[in-house]
Amino acid sequence: MDDYSTKIKISAEHLIRKEFPEKALELDKLVSSPVLSFSEVSKIRTEFQLPTxxxxxxxxxxxxxxxxxxxxxxxxxxxxxxxxxxxxxxxxxxxxxxxxxxxSTYEFNGTVPSNRLISILEDKLRPYILHFLDSVAIIKLWIQLMIPKVEDGNNFGVSIQEDSLAEVRTIETEVTQYIDLTCKYLISRGELIKKVVKYPHVEDYRRSVQSLDEKQFVSLRFIALELRNHYTSVHDLLMKNLEKIKTPRTNQIHSLY
Structure with missing residues (x-):
């Protein structure tokens, strides 16, 4: 068990010091790239191979x-x-x-593809979401292992660890919701496509699909920005309090940065 604990501590510190800054810079580069630029919104409005x-x-x-x-x-x-x-x-x-x-019945026979640009963006962001959630699981366990046994004289050090752990858990909950966002988008788009096929003469159904794609594009850009910020904030928080998390001080008063 000691070897396992040591492995977790080494992995967590490597994530905090090395991987989190790298991921933050990668996401910053992605957000600044043309693929997530608002100029791409017009390309999101793809035409559908559906009956008119x-x-x-x-x-x-x-x-x-x-x-x-x-x-x-x-x-x-x-x-x-x-x-x-x-x-x-x-x-x-x-x-x-x-x-x-x-x-007088028109039957549509064919395949309605997903929005290609949206699918590309989802494929780019999904690895970052999964990496963040996997990394946070290790970091939470690392902080938990650093908490000393409960006794008089170390309460302040424990409070810093507990506050850091609570902050990481809050961010984890937010990132978990990003996975649900993609699933809800696909279901909503599929239902709208069914309406377009059933009522091809209603132009508003077509426009609603295009608007939904634009909304998803904006949401994916927001996810990229938030992931970049989460990587940065967790790195900053834990690095500033790294020594206090690893060795809680009991003889001096310090505050959480």
């Missing part, structure tokens, strides 16, 4: 023309049969005729 009102009109015209052609051939066939002297009536099976409600 014009598609429906063309579809109905095609059905009407097809039916007209079939009726012409059927009538010609009856006339030819009568001219040949045959008294047998030409019967048309009910299955050969198309119900009017079916002929």
């Amino acid at each position: 009102a014009d598609d429906i009109i063309a579809h109905l015209k095609n059905i009407k023309n097809t039916n007209s052609t079939d009726d012409y051939h059927n009538s010609t066939s009856v006339v030819n049969n009568n001219n040949s002297g045959s008294t047998k009536k030409h019967k048309i099976d009910s299955n050969d005729t198309m119900d009017s409600s079916e002929s």
